[in-house]
Amino acid sequence: xxxxxxLIALAALSMMTSYAVSAPITTEGTGVGKHGDxxxxxxxDAGKIQAIDIxxxxxxxxxxxxxxxxxxxxxxxxxxxxxxxxxxxxxxxxALKAAVKEAAKKAGxxxxxxxxxxxxxxxxxxxxxxxxxxxxxxxAGFSAAITASDAGxxxxxxxxxxxxxxxxxxxxxxxxxxxNWVQKKLGITGDSVELHYQDTMKGGDYKGDPKVVRTMxxxxxxxxxxxxxxxxxxxxxxxxxxxxxxxxxxxxIPKGATGLDFIQKFVSAAEKRHIxxxxxxxxxxxxxxxxxxxxxxxxxxxxxxxxxxxxxGVILATGGFAANVAMRTDANPFYGSSFKTTNMPGATGxxxxxxxxxxxxxxxxxxxxxxxxxxxxxxxxxLIDDARFEGxxxxxxxxxxxxxxxxxxxxxxxxxxEQTGHYCYALFNDAIEKKSHAITHHPDEVExxxxxxxxxxxxxxxxxxxxxxxxxxxxxxxxxxxxxxARTGKDTDFNYRSRFVDLSEGPYWAYRGVPSVHHTMGGxxxxxxxxxxxxxxxxxxxxxxxxxxTGCTHGTNRLGSNAYADIIVFGRIAGEEASK
Numbered sequence: 270x271x272x273x274x275x276l277i278a279l280a281a282l283s284m285m286t287s288y289a290v291s292a293p294i295t296t297e298g299t300g301v302g303k304h305g306d307x308x309x310x311x312x313x314d315a316g317k318i319q320a321i322d323i324x325x326x327x328x329x330x331x332x333x334x335x336x337x338x339x340x341x342x343x344x345x346x347x348x349x350x351x352x353x354x355x356x357x358x359x360x361x362x363x364a365l366k367a368a369v370k371e372a373a374k375k376a377g378x379x380x381x382x383x384x385x386x387x388x389x390x391x392x393x394x395x396x397x398x399x400x401x402x403x404x405x406x407x408x409a410g411f412s413a414a415i416t417a418s419d420a421g422x423x424x425x426x427x428x429x430x431x432x433x434x435x436x437x438x439x440x441x442x443x444x445x446x447x448x449n450w451v452q453k454k455l456g457i458t459g460d461s462v463e464l465h466y467q468d469t470m471k472g473g474d475y476k477g478d479p480k481v482v483r484t485m486x487x488x489x490x491x492x493x494x495x496x497x498x499x500x501x502x503x504x505x506x507x508x509x510x511x512x513x514x515x516x517x518x519x520x521x522i523p524k525g526a527t528g529l530d531f532i533q534k535f536v537s538a539a540e541k542r543h544i545x546x547x548x549x550x551x552x553x554x555x556x557x558x559x560x561x562x563x564x565x566x567x568x569x570x571x572x573x574x575x576x577x578x579x580x581x582g583v584i585l586a587t588g589g590f591a592a593n594v595a596m597r598t599d600a601n602p603f604y605g606s607s608f609k610t611t612n613m614p615g616a617t618g619x620x621x622x623x624x625x626x627x628x629x630x631x632x633x634x635x636x637x638x639x640x641x642x643x644x645x646x647x648x649x650x651x652l653i654d655d656a657r658f659e660g661x662x663x664x665x666x667x668x669x670x671x672x673x674x675x676x677x678x679x680x681x682x683x684x685x686x687e688q689t690g691h692y693c694y695a696l697f698n699d700a701i702e703k704k705s706h707a708i709t710h711h712p713d714e715v716e717x718x719x720x721x722x723x724x725x726x727x728x729x730x731x732x733x734x735x736x737x738x739x740x741x742x743x744x745x746x747x748x749x750x751x752x753x754x755a756r757t758g759k760d761t762d763f764n765y766r767s768r769f770v771d772l773s774e775g776p777y778w779a780y781r782g783v784p785s786v787h788h789t790m791g792g793x794x795x796x797x798x799x800x801x802x803x804x805x806x807x808x809x810x811x812x813x814x815x816x817x818x819t820g821c822t823h824g825t826n827r828l829g830s831n832a833y834a835d836i837i838v839f840g841r842i843a844g845e846e847a848s849k
Contacts (some may be wrong), residue, residue, distance in 0.1 A: 473824020607646025
């Protein structure tokens with residue numbers, strides 16, 4: 270071989286070697302998210318992240334949106350998996366971090382260390398003027414903003430969290446409305462606005478404001494129709510839920526049985542109306558003029574102050590304070606740090622504090638509710654608990670029933686806390702699953718709960734008893750007794766208000782649950798026009814409130830599915846009144 274040919278060959282070999290060294294490589298990593306595994310395919314080139322492709326995720330599409338956009342982009346920009354987490358989506362953020370780190374390890378790539386991201390200031394004037402300013406972008410806030418916009422007013426929606434939705438997003442989103450169209454289709458009779466009113470008052474031990482409760486129940490069906498026909502929310506047309514404290518099945522169920530569809534449709538409706546939605550903007554102070562009228566709010570983003578002035582009115586829709594342990598403990602020491610919460614981290618009572626600062630009255634602050642069946646690990650509500658509304662039975666560690674499964678939430682929670690270990694199990698079979706779709710509607714929970722060991726599926730009662738260490742003879746005796754109640758239609762032990770389903774045949778599912786702080790019934794005092802009242806019972810001009818930030822509707826105990834009725838009804842009323 271000539272020298273020239275040798276040089277050409279060496280050059281070619283060098284190019285091939287160089288190409289091989291710098292060729293991009295893609296590996297996959299997995300992290301455990303809130304709703305199952307997050308799998309990411311990460312492409313590296315010359316030791317740097319070039320792309321992150323999410324191959325699998327069951328995370329909430331709205332709640333985790335910035336995890337898979339902003340956070341992912343920051344990882345690529347800084348070549349690091351240790352970037353700032355997205356507030357309110359910590360578990361999803363940690364899952365993506367873990368997935369990228371695992372992919373880097375497989376690729377033999379060393380990433381940069383932790384990165385503190387610089388805040389990117391948006392192009393928002395320091396002083397802004399609108400007709401209506403809405404604080405809080407959950408169900409009540411969206412209802413208010415859309416209603417005010419449709420009344421011809423300019424509106425802005427402020428949200429302190431990176432994502433919209435609040436507790437409305439992670440709720441089951443069932444909505445109580447007497448006389449609804451699904452009741453008619455299913456042949457359910459005997460319901461009325463008056464019965465819904467009586468159920469709500471009785472369920473709250475008559476501590477709710479009668480005028481406010483009356484307004485909610487009278488407007489619940491029109492609000493549900495507005496959600497369906499104006500906002501575009503899709504409801505299941507072949508089933509309703511029978512929540513504890515209600516006399517009949519009247520609770521509408523959204524498609525998917527979560528608040529995700531609601532919030533997605535709300536966002537779409539707001540965008541169609543060109544309503545600005547400003548996230549990461551924390552309202553801190555209500556502004557008043559010399560006459561005492563509320564004329565706007567002062568808010569902060571990344572330490573910078575902004576003013577949002579309201580020519581017509583300010584609406585507080587900031588939710589309750591279940592995620593504020595100090596505020597909760599102060600209101601009722603029993604519900605202190607020993608309880609987890611089902612709530613989003615943004616539920617810290619900000620609106621209540623702002624209203625109190627301008628001498629608004631608050632009521633029922635010590636009335637706090639737990640949801641009986643929640644994830645013992647995270648405190649989150651167990652959405653598979655839908656099975657309980659279709660016949661699942663509750664048993665304790667001894668395999669015995671101890672409370673009516675459709676009782677009020679406070680009664681059930683108290684009973685569970687009195688059992689061995691302060692927890693219980695819900696047991697159901699395939700016949701109940703075919704009615705409730707608890708497993709098929711919530712595959713993300715099934716995956717996570719199976720991994721963590723709080724959910725188990727078995728073909729026989731013996732398998733269920735063995736897995737959870739429940740005395741099998743007790744469990745079989747309990748099921749035999751329930752089967753007799755299913756046959757006769759009468760529960761002589763706990764007076765089950767619906768009708769049991771025969772549990773003779775498997776397969777069976779059982780899941781463990783604990784009570785977790787779910788709803789704070791106390792808050793700002795309002796009237797039936799959603800006007801905020803002072804200590805003398807007089808409206809504070811220019812200030813309105815709707816949803817869990819208020820304290821007049823539910824008394825000592827909120828009935829399941831009354832929350833969505835409350836937030837939509839009074840969100841719409843607040844939007845109407847503030848627009849006048």
